Amino acid sequence: MAKKSGLGKGLESLMGEANAEVGAPAADSTLPITKIKPNKGQPRKNFNPDELAELADSIKQNGILQPIIVRKKGITYEIVAGERRYQAAKLAGLDEVPVVIRDISDEDVFKLALIENLQRSDLNPIEEAQGYKQLLDNNGLTQEEVARLVSKSRSAITNTLRLLDLPDEVQELMSEGKLTAGHARAILAVPSEEGRVRLAEKVVAQGLSVRQTETLAPLFSDNSQAEPVHRQPVPQSFKRAARQMRLALDTNVKVKTVRGRNKVEIEFEDEDALAHLVDLLTRD
Structure with missing residues (x-):
């Protein structure tokens, strides 16, 4: 039976370093940026390009004032905390970055990255919910333990996890x-998946407030008050195309229709995998 990793003072100490005052860096050394790799399990998936550009400009003028926390992984170093600074440093053209090198288990790496992002309010609600779910599923924690870990109430964790009950489109x-988390909670009051999608699309199209969404939700809960939406099944040609691309690219591929648009989604793990995909797709 796998032993649960204790957070204890070790992780708390690391969080202290991750949240150190801007004017008091505590870097162990500097590392070539080419030797640093992102954490594949990073809970934050989306980085605002405008905010990254602003941080990159600041880094060009002032350097990186807070070191990136990393751990040794083979011949390279994996980011534990500070991927946004890493991405901005690459954008700024830096060759080296200040780092704090620590020996951290696989289990605690994700916990630390999640806590750092939550404390900095860097995650969107869906990323936050997916982070909690990963702690529950992969780390064997209870909702109560997750709540203590991230300094939130049990009900807050439960309500955030409910966002994953929303349809993929929402x-x-x-x-x-x-859509905000407030909008999502109002949309969750609609029992059917079709009703939730229709209400979400109406909220976005008309720029409705949370209060307006709450008022409309009962109407979308009663199918007699609105024309039902019949979803078209995924065409067999889409399924065949996705299967062929999965085999050709050796990664998960989805071909689907979202809000009237046909889309192809190709998954990749990191920049190296992306470069490999680009090579495969552009090769004569």
């Missing part, structure tokens, strides 16, 4: 920042 709108 979750995508949240990830894009078009």
Whole structure:
């Protein structure tokens, strides 16, 4: 039976370093940026390009004032905390970055990255919910333990996890920042998946407030008050195309229709995998 990793003072100490005052860096050394790799399990998936550009400009003028926390992984170093600074440093053209090197277990790496992002309010609600779910599923924690870990109430964890009950289309709108967690809670009051999608699309199209969404939710709960939406099944040609691309690219591929648009989604793990995909797709 796998032993649960204790957080204790070790992780608390690391969080102290991750949240150190801007004017008091405590770097162990500097590392070539080419030797540093992102954490594949990083809970934050989306980085605002405008904010990254602003941080990159600041780094060009002032350097990186807070070191990136990393751990040794083979011949390279994996980011534990500070991927946004790493991405901005690459954008700024830095060759080396200040780092704090620590020996941290696989289990605690994700916990630390999640806590850092939560404390900095860097995660969108869906990323936050996915982070909690990963702690529950992969780390064997209870909701009570997750709540203590991130200094939130048990009910807050439960309510955030409920966002994952929303249809994929609605979750995508949240990830894009078009819907807030308040909107999502109102949409969750609608029992059917079709009703939730229709209400979400109406909220985005008309720029409705949370209060307006709450008022409309009962109407979308009663199918007799609105024309039902019949979802078209995924065409067999889409399924065949996705299967062929999965085999050709050796990664998960989805071909689907979202809000009237046909899309192809190709998953990749990191920049090296992306470069490999680009090579495969552009090769004569």
